[in-house]
Amino acid sequence: MALLLGGSAAVMLVLAAAAFLTLRTEDPMPPPGPWPDAIGIATTLRAIAAVPEADREAIAAALSTPDLIVVLNTATPCRQETDVFATRTLRHALYALDMPATPAPLVMNCASDAWRSGLTRVSFDVPDVTFLVHNYARVSGPGMILATLPIALWIGTIATGTAVLLLWSAWSVRRPLGVLAEAVSRYEAQDRPAPIDETGPSEIRGVIRAFNGLQERLARSSETRICALMGVAHDLRTPLTRLALRVEMGDEYMRQDGLKRDIGLMKRMLDNAMSLFRGFDATEEWEVVDLAALVQEVSADFVAVDRPVRTKADYPILLRCQPLAMTRALGNLIENGCRHANNVSVTLREEACDLVLEVSDDGPGMPSRQRREALRGDTRKVPERADGAEHLGLGLPIVAEIVRRHQGRMALLDATPCGLMVRIVLPRTLSSAVA
CATH class of the missing domain: 3.30.565.10 (Histidine kinase-like ATPase, C-terminal domain)
Structure with missing residues (x-):
């Protein structure tokens, strides 16, 4: 069992290293979680504050993305619901940053519509800016693969090793038990049957050893x-x-x-x-x-x-x-x-x-x-x-x-x-x- 787990761990490490070298890119990828959204909100606020009011609409439109929508001087409807994990983590990340606005933003979890997941609305009073952030992790495909590959390989290796071990254990128990059952069934038909080979786990070997001793004592007694x-x-x-x-x-x-x-x-x-x-x-x-x-x-x-x-x-x-x-x-x-x-x-x-x-x-x-x-x-x-x-x-x-x-x-x-x-x-x- 120890050799099996050790070999599985070695294979997992080799596959993880090969996948890392294959999927590595030159550009650093953003870490998963709320920090990319929090940094994007802080950067957008600084850009809007640095330009005249006449140009702020264009800056807001230019900086908006499907996952981070910037709304300037416009009220956005929100049917508030209980905070979810994405809302709480984004609120903590915004409060940890040095935001170029006062007072602190209002972070709310808004209900989802019929075709997409819920939104987290971040509202600022000065300037009057609202950010709509989708409640799902924004991680790239290679990043997701690299993030989940080690644990996936580990779980797969453990599952494969466990399956092999279970199959081997079942075979090692079933085979000597079948031989023992056959020997018991044909015991009466033999004059002095030969002893059965003691194979299998220690408990099965003990049973076979006891049966061999029993049939030897019976034959000797007869x-x-x-x-x-x-x-x-x-x-x-x-x-x-x-x-x-x-x-x-x-x-x-x-x-x-x-x-x-x-x-x-x-x-x-x-x-x-x-x-x-x-x-x-x-x-x-x-x-x-x-x-x-x-x-x-x-x-x-x-x-x-x-x-x-x-x-x-x-x-x-x-x-x-x-x-x-x-x-x-x-x-x-x-x-x-x-x-x-x-x-x-x-x-x-x-x-x-x-x-x-x-x-x-x-x-x-x-x-x-x-x-x-x-x-x-x-x-x-x-x-x-x-x-x-x-x-x-x-x-x-x-x-x-x-x-x-x-x-x-x-x-x-x-x-x-x-x-x-x-x-x-x-x-x-x-x-x-x-x-």
């Missing part, structure tokens, strides 16, 4: 709910598999405590899923648990159904966590290892600043190029293990989300001498908060 539903279905397979194995292996493995634990785990998983899809915060209560005992308990459930799981953990390791979430994470990791390997080992130890949980197997492992995809949780791209076994591919993304919620880190590494190792590092701040 994916999270789908992944959560599939994750619950995936997690239920582990206790269901154990129950099926207990039934197949007979009475020796049909222990009530194991059956009750698996059934309770399934019930809690379903309760969390129901609370999630009802719109509540799917946040499990945080409790202080012995992580080593939790690892031993989950491993024992697999050992009870004849799964080759070995555990090595330091006792006790207190941790403030979500017990069901940690149980789901351990169960998923051990289940994945048992599916692809003959032996699975679980190690839990304390290091200087962290708690390290490692679940390794002696299976075929996973190619390094697929490990990042395995942690993303994108159900449309399910990485496969080297053995080519078919599976849902949600176990590792679920574990990664649980680890992230516990402020930890997760990595997929090569086990020694073969297989895959899942390393989870949890901060000691969670255990120090217990103390």
